[in-house]
Amino acid sequence: MQARRIVRQPSELMLASEFASSHLHEKGPGEYDPTFIITKLGCKVNRIVVSGLLERLEVRETSNGTQMYQGQIRDPTGLFYFSVGEYSPLPLQELIHQLHERVSSSEPILVGMVAKTRWYQSEDGGVYTSLRPEEITEINRQRYANWLLDAAEATYSRVENWSQSLEVDATMEGLSSTSIPHRYHQSIVAARHHYGEVDLEVFKLNVMQALDIAEGKIEAVTTPPPEIRLPEVEGDSEISDQPVEEIIRMVISHFDQGEGVQYQTIMSNAMSKGFDRETTEEGLDQMIHQGIIEEPRFGWFVFVQTQ
Amino acid sequence: MKKKRTQWEYKDWGSNSQLLPGSIVRIEGASVNEYNGKRSLNINQSSRIVLLQEGTGSSLKTEDPIDIIALPNEGYVTVVGRVLSTKNDQIHRKDGSGSIDVVRGRIADNSGHIGFLSWEPFSHEEGALIKITGAQVRSFRDTPELNFGRTTKIEPYHDSKFASVDDLKESSFATISDLRDGSRDTDIVVQVTEIMQRKFERDGQEKHLWSAQVIDPTGQCKMTIWDDISFSEKDLPVFVKVNSARITAWQGIPDITVDSSDQISILDEPAWEGEIDPTSHFVEAPLDELAAGGSRVGIQTKGTIVSIKEDSGIISRCPECRRVMKEGSCYEHGETEGVEDIRLRLILDDNGTTSSLLVNKDVALKLSEMSEADFKTSANEGHDGLILHLRSMLLTNFVEVKGRTIIDEQGMMIIATDVDIPTRDPQLRATELRAAWGWN
Numbered sequence: 001m002q003a004r005r006i007v008r009q010p011s012e013l014m015l016a017s018e019f020a021s022s023h024l025h026e027k028g029p030g031e032y033d034p035t036f037i038i039t040k041l042g043c044k045v046n047r048i049v050v051s052g053l054l055e056r057l058e059v060r061e062t063s064n065g066t067q068m069y070q071g072q073i074r075d076p077t078g079l080f081y082f083s084v085g086e087y088s089p090l091p092l093q094e095l096i097h098q099l100h101e102r103v104s105s106s107e108p109i110l111v112g113m114v115a116k117t118r119w120y121q122s123e124d125g126g127v128y129t130s131l132r133p134e135e136i137t138e139i140n141r142q143r144y145a146n147w148l149l150d151a152a153e154a155t156y157s158r159v160e161n162w163s164q165s166l167e168v169d170a171t172m173e174g175l176s177s178t179s180i181p182h183r184y185h186q187s188i189v190a191a192r193h194h195y196g197e198v199d200l201e202v203f204k205l206n207v208m209q210a211l212d213i214a215e216g217k218i219e220a221v222t223t224p225p226p227e228i229r230l231p232e233v234e235g236d237s238e239i240s241d242q243p244v245e246e247i248i249r250m251v252i253s254h255f256d257q258g259e260g261v262q263y264q265t266i267m268s269n270a271m272s273k274g275f276d277r278e279t280t281e282e283g284l285d286q287m288i289h290q291g292i293i294e295e296p297r298f299g300w301f302v303f304v305q306t307q
Numbered sequence: 308m309k310k311k312r313t314q315w316e317y318k319d320w321g322s323n324s325q326l327l328p329g330s331i332v333r334i335e336g337a338s339v340n341e342y343n344g345k346r347s348l349n350i351n352q353s354s355r356i357v358l359l360q361e362g363t364g365s366s367l368k369t370e371d372p373i374d375i376i377a378l379p380n381e382g383y384v385t386v387v388g389r390v391l392s393t394k395n396d397q398i399h400r401k402d403g404s405g406s407i408d409v410v411r412g413r414i415a416d417n418s419g420h421i422g423f424l425s426w427e428p429f430s431h432e433e434g435a436l437i438k439i440t441g442a443q444v445r446s447f448r449d450t451p452e453l454n455f456g457r458t459t460k461i462e463p464y465h466d467s468k469f470a471s472v473d474d475l476k477e478s479s480f481a482t483i484s485d486l487r488d489g490s491r492d493t494d495i496v497v498q499v500t501e502i503m504q505r506k507f508e509r510d511g512q513e514k515h516l517w518s519a520q521v522i523d524p525t526g527q528c529k530m531t532i533w534d535d536i537s538f539s540e541k542d543l544p545v546f547v548k549v550n551s552a553r554i555t556a557w558q559g560i561p562d563i564t565v566d567s568s569d570q571i572s573i574l575d576e577p578a579w580e581g582e583i584d585p586t587s588h589f590v591e592a593p594l595d596e597l598a599a600g601g602s603r604v605g606i607q608t609k610g611t612i613v614s615i616k617e618d619s620g621i622i623s624r625c626p627e628c629r630r631v632m633k634e635g636s637c638y639e640h641g642e643t644e645g646v647e648d649i650r651l652r653l654i655l656d657d658n659g660t661t662s663s664l665l666v667n668k669d670v671a672l673k674l675s676e677m678s679e680a681d682f683k684t685s686a687n688e689g690h691d692g693l694i695l696h697l698r699s700m701l702l703t704n705f706v707e708v709k710g711r712t713i714i715d716e717q718g719m720m721i722i723a724t725d726v727d728i729p730t731r732d733p734q735l736r737a738t739e740l741r742a743a744w745g746w747n
Contacts, residue, residue, distance in 0.1 A: 008654070012659070091698075094691050113703075137698040143703065145733035146705060146736070208746070
C-alpha cells in the first residue's frame with residue numbers, strides 16, 4: 001500500500017465567536033490523521049489565524065511538574081484560549097516568556113497568531129475548543145484592523161454559504177446544486193446534522209462588530225470591551241471594607257448563568273472595589289483551595305456544587 | 308512500526324446505493340468468500356447497509372457519460388465526443404520482443420479535449436461522433452489519456468446539436484496556463500519574444516536546435532524547435548501557430564517541443580490585442596486555481612503569511628548547483644566551500660489552499676527592512692531573534708506575490724521575484740465591505 005503523504009493543512013481566518021461556539025470534531029481513522037473542528041458555520045479547521053488583545057497569560061504547573069503558559073486573546077467577538085508548553089518551538093517559548101512579563105504589568109499587547117485547533121471533552125461530555133500556537137507575533141493597530149476585516153470577510157462568506165445551504169437538502173448531492181465552493185460541502189453537511197438550526201444573526205452581528213472596531217468607530221482596539229458591573233450599592237465606597245472573597249462570591253452568584261463567570265469579570269469588579277490583581281488572584285486561589293469555587297475550564301469560575 | 312493493512316475486494320449483489328466512494332458504512336450480514344487463497348466480501352441482497360457518514364466522492368456510474376473536462380485522473384469512464392484526429396502508431400515492447408499496432412488520436416466535446424490510445428483496431432474517422440463506454444483513464448506524467456481496450460465499447464452516437472469539428476478544433480487550442488508535462492498533440496498560438504540557436508554534438512556531428520521564450524495572455528514558457536525556422540531574431544516579436552507539439556517540462560517550466568518546422572506557421576496578424584511586455588507580464592490567479600493547475604511562470608497571486616520557517620535567513624549554497632548545503636555539504640557535490648546567500652522560507656495561505664513561498668535575497672532585505680550586514684549581526688546574536696523579527700514584520704500579513712510556481716507531488720511552491728505588503732486603509736475597506744453587503 002502506498003503511504004499517504006503528510007500534507008500541510010491550510011489555515012482559515014476566524015473570529016473568536018465562531019471558534020468558541022463550535023463543538024463538533026473530526027479525526028480520520030489513521031494514527032497520524034489530522035484532527036479538525038467543524039465550526040457552526042460549516043468550516044472544517046485544523047489550523048486558524050487569529051488576532052487580538054493578549055488579555056491574560058499565566059504560568060501553570062502541569063501534573064508532571066513542568067511549566068506551561070495558559071493565555072487568552074480577545075477579539076471584538078470573544079475569547080480564544082491557548083496554551084504553550086515545553087513541547088512548543090523554542091522561539092515561541094522565548095517570545096511567550098517576554099510577553100508574560102509585559103502582560104503581568106498590564107501592558108496592552110496586540111498579537112497575531114497561527115495555531116492548531118484543539119478540543120477536549122470534560123467529564124460531563126461538554127466539548128471545549130482551544131488553540132496550540134505555532135507562531136505568534138506582536139502586531140500594530142493597522143495590521144490588527146486589516147486582519148479583522150479579512151476575518152470579517154471570511155466569516156461573512158461562510159454565513160452566506162450557510163444560508164445558501166438551507167435552500168437545499170443537507171446532503172452532498174443537495175449542495176452540489178449550489179454555488180457553495182466544493183471544499184465546504186462535506187463540513188456543511190456534517191455541521192447541519194450536528195448543530196441543527198444555527199442563529200446566523202449572531203455571526204452577522206459579530207462581523208459588524210469587527211468592522212466597527214477595524215474602522216475605529218469604537219475605540220476598543222487595545223482596550224477590552226466594557227465589563228459587566230455589579231449594581232452599585234448605596235454608600236459603597238471606593239475602598240471596600242469587605243474581604244475580597246466576599247466580592248468574588250457576590251460576582252459569581254450574580255453573573256453565573258450556568259457556565260460560570262469569567263476571570264476578567266471577577267477581576268474588573270474586584271478592582272473597581274479597590275482590590276489589586278494580586279490580592280484578587282490570591283482570593284481566587286484561596287477559595288479554590290477551600291473548595292468553595294472551582295475552575296472547570298480555564299478562565300471560568302463556578303461554585304462547587306454541594307451534594 | 309508499520310501496521311499491516313489488508314485490502315479486501317467486495318461484490319455487491321444487492322445494488323446498494325449507499326456504497327459510494329468516501330462513505331463510511333456499517334455492513335451487516337455479508338458473507339466471506341475465499342478463492343485462490345484470496346478472501347473477499349459478498350454483500351448479499353439480504354445484507355443490511357447503514358450509512359454512517361456520507362461520502363465526499365462522486366457517485367459516478369461508468370455508464371453515464373461525463374464531460375471531458377471533468378474526467379478523473381484514473382478510472383473507468385464513459386465519454387461522448389467527436390474525433391479530432393487519428394494516427395496509426397506502434398508501441399515497441401521494452402523487452403524487444405516486437406511491437407504492437409495502436410491508434411492514437413484526440414477526441415473533444417464542448418467542455419474540452421483529451422488524447423486517446425486504442426489498443427484495438429479503431430476505424431472511426433476524423434469528425435465522427437462516438438460514444439465510448441468503459442474507457443480507462445490513465446495518466447502519463449501530468450497528462451490524463453483515454454485508453455481503449457478489449458472491454459471498451461465504441462459506437463456511433465447521434466446528436467445533431469453536437470459541436471462541429473471546426474468549432475471543436477478552434478476551442479481545442481491550448482493556452483500556456485493549461486500546458487501539462489507529458490501532453491502530446493498540443494495546438495497552441497504563442498508570441499515568440501526571444502530566440503537563440505544552441506549547438507550540440509551528436510554521433511560526432513555538429514547539430515543545432517532553436518530555443519525560444521514564448522508568451523500568451525495566460526503566461527510564458529519555453530519552446531524548443533529541433534529543426535530550422537523561417538524567421539530570425541530581427542523579426543521578433545513573431546506570432547506563431549504550433550500544431551501537434553509535445554510538452555515536456557524542466558523544473559516545472561513547460562517546454563513546447565517541436566520536431567519539425569512543418570508544425571509551425573507564422574501568423575500575419577497578432578493573435579491578441581496589444582503587445583505583451585515579457586518583463587512585466589504577470590498573470591493574476593488565485594492560489595487555489597494555481598494549485599489545481601500545472602507549474603506556471605509569470606504569475607501573480609495573494610494571500611496571508613502564516614509561517615516563517617526557522618531555516619529562513621543566511622544560508623550556504625553549493626557553488627556548482629546553487630542547492631542549499633547542509634552542514635557544509637552539498638547533496639550532489641559533497642563537501643565544498645559554500646557561497647553565502649539570504650533567503651526566506653514562508654508559507655502562504657489563501658482560500659483553503661496552502662503554498663510554500665521562497666523569497667530571494669533582494670526581496671528578503673526589502674521585507675525585513677534589514678541590510679545584509681544586519682542579517683550577519685543577527686545571526687551572531689542568535690537565530691531566534693532573527694526569526695522573531697521576521698515574524699513581527701510578516702506573520703498574519705496580507706501580501707501580493709509575483710513569481711513562478713512549481714507543482715509536484717510535494718505540493719505547491721512559489722519562487723517569488725517580488726513580495727509586497729500593500730498599504731490598505733481599514734476605514735475605506737470597511738466602507739467598501741458594508742456597501743458590498745448592502746449594510747449602509
